[in-house]
Amino acid sequence: MINHLEGKLERLETHLSSIFGAGEISSMPDTPPDDPDPPVSAPNHLGLDPLDDLDIEDFLDRQEPVSASIPSESVVCSVRVESGVGLHQEKPPCFYIPRCISNTGAGCFSVLTNEGLDWISQRADSSHLDHLRGSVASEPQLSSLLPPRKLFCPFPRAELLKQLLHDYMEYFNLTLPVFTQADVDALFAGNYTDPQVHGPGQWASLHVILAVAYMLPSTTGRPDHQTSALFMKGALQAINEILLAPPDLWACKSTLVMAVLFLSLSAAHPCSSLIAIAVQICNQLDLGNSEALRCSVEERQSRDLLFWMVCAMDNEISYRFGVPPAQKEDIVGEALHISSPSSAYSVPIRNDSDTFNLFHPTAELVQIRSQIVRQLYLASAVNKPFDQLLALTGDFDQKLQAWLRKLPRELQPGSGASPPFRKMPVFPTLLFIHYAYYDCMIAIHSLVAMREVNTAQDLLGGLSLSASPGFADNPRVLLSTSLMSKAARASLALLKYLPRDDINLGIAYHYPSVAMKTLASSIIRNPRPASEIHNLKMLHQAESYLSQTARNSTHEAIRRLSKACADCCAVAQRAIDAA
Known part of the structure; x- marks a missing residue:
């Protein structure tokens, strides 16, 4: 040997x-x-x-x-x-x-x-x-190790290409500003169809932009799933090159958008793999430390924004699919000093005479959500004693209510006002903020509610007030079951505002499905109270709405959501009948 x-x-x-x-x-x-x-x-x-x-x-x-x-x-x-x-x-x-x-x-x-x-x-x-x-000075050529790039679908002609890029920038990039207009112009300039002209990150960016654009509302009103899938296949073909080549911003941007596209399809494994690559490239490029670079203010803000979006998407994927975050530390709060990237975050208030920017509240809500994931739902946090769990629940509830009070009253979730959901481009941003707020409420209070605590008397009978130092500071933890159910019902009430395009609809699919499962599990645990009858009625109303919408829609996400709602209704109905 x-x-x-x-x-x-x-x-x-x-x-x-x-x-x-x-x-x-x-x-x-x-x-x-x-x-x-x-x-x-x-x-x-x-x-x-x-x-x-x-x-x-x-x-x-x-x-x-x-x-x-x-x-x-x-x-x-x-x-x-x-x-x-x-x-x-x-x-x-x-x-x-x-x-x-x-x-x-x-x-x-x-x-x-x-x-x-x-x-x-x-x-x-x-x-x-x-x-x-x-x-x-020269970029290494990977052709000796990898097969030549294939073009699975011909690029669209000039007029259609112009419309697709316009749809991408107006409907998708406005609320998730990964690429700038200058990026898109540079990508699609000259002989952009020649694979030899572009590096792997640029080649992937070309394809993923078109893959997203074909999934958005077009002049015909119907997304082209087949063509989108072919361009997505071309983008994924460049992943091996991206892993071998030196890291660059194009590779980071393209993998982030690919992860978002798979998130809209609820595909857990591709999501977690792609976001891990994006986080790896972020760390290699040191995007989280842009202050140390000698660059313009615009370039520094662009790098900071890209870094924040990658970390935010990493935490979202971690929470949805139960995988550990790829980024080791909770650093999404660093976006609080970044200026708003687009007008999509400016919401009209006070009869359209003024506006309120939603970017920093969005970043703060993502930070709270990240802390909830890391302190309540990671494997290292699931075995906390009940008194610590109660203290964390109260602390996160206070943080969420403090965040809520920073919003104008007409934009606050649950305020009773009618938010401008139908106004574009405000619609996706504001709707997702409302959905994320209710989802955070469910995540915070469900762990206490699942301990078979249905009323304040149950909690007081099984726990000394001195067991948790934070208990007296926020008595709302005594109402975790009712607060969780209330948030789930409010989330289902937003079904009529569901997006009509595939990508935003696929991303929003998570929130009503969590609300349905929350109400169904609450009914199963304790089917006798009158409040659970109200929850079952809410589920039946959601099922009726979704089944009718699914018959008139070509979107797969609506059909999956309708089937999930029907299953929740059936299980909850059997529990009440048995009681």
Whole structure:
């Protein structure tokens, strides 16, 4: 076994010598113990030697001999890591060096950068690295490793393309401003249909913009699902290239929009995978630390906004599908200093004589929702003692009510006023804020309600008031069951305002479905009170409305929502009949 390993190390030394021209590199076992800079770096964070994680023989056998002048096609190499051991997916195999090996901080960096070459020059003769520096300015070509790009659907002609891009910017990008108008103009300028003109992030951006545009209301009033799916297939084809290529903003933007599109389809696995890639690229580009960059105010705000949208979508996907957030820390609150990105967040109030900007309230609500996920629903938080759960419930309820009081009364959820849901572009933004508020109320109070606490007397009989320090500060936790049911009924009351396009409808699908399941579970737990009869009546009204809407709609989300409502009604009705 030792001879086998020594043979591998000799082959590795020979290969490195051919790359850097450094002559003989001393064998690792012969390195003096007091050498401050050994040729092979220290073990990784798992306590294993990095060489144990790699099939070096297979790696070397697949490489071409490298001459003194390295062509761009051979810059990128592929390293196979044994499953379950070694480097995580945030270490892309594009001659990337993990910082846990280089001891230079978090993340990773490419040897095809000045930073990487400086790091190598500390471990080899820098005079032999001049031939590599010419490769730094050129982007590595991935064609030698990946199949050529395919065009699954021809690009639309000029007139239709103009209409599609207009629909994308007006209906989708207005409320989720991932791309700027300058981005779109640059993408679709010149010979944009040539795959060789674009990097992988740009190629994915081209396709995902058209995939979304074909799902939006068009001149015919019907989305083109088939064409959208073909463009989405073209965008997904670029994912392997994005993982291998150096990170850029185009790759981050395209993967974020792809995650949103799959979110509208309630596809958990693609959502979580794509948002993890977007978070990884965000961290590699250091988007959360734009203050340290020398750039214009507009560029800094654009980077901050993109970072916030990625983190917000990461938390939303985490909550909906029960997966851990890809971002390690709760940092979505950093968006509170970003200026409003578009007019979609300006809502008319006081008889249209004034406006109120909803962007910062939206960011604050996303921050509260993120904290709810991390402190109540992650695996590390599910076994909290009941007194701590009660204190957290009271604390989050207070935060949510404080947030509510910051809104003008006519825009507050549950105020009894008639919000301007039908006014565009206000409609999606304001509607999702109302839905998210009720969903937060359900998430906060459901854990207490599920402890078989149906009235304040039940809670007082099983818990000493001194058991929870925060209990007396917010007595509303005694009413968790009724507050949860009230929020669910209010969420169902918004069914008549459901969006009419596939993407917004698919994203909104989550909220009424949670409300239905909440009312049905409340009835099942305690079917006797008169309030549960009212909840069942609300479910039947929602079922009647959705079944009628589903018959007149081509949207799959409406049909799925109607079936889910019918199932909830049937289960709740059987529980009441049995009682």
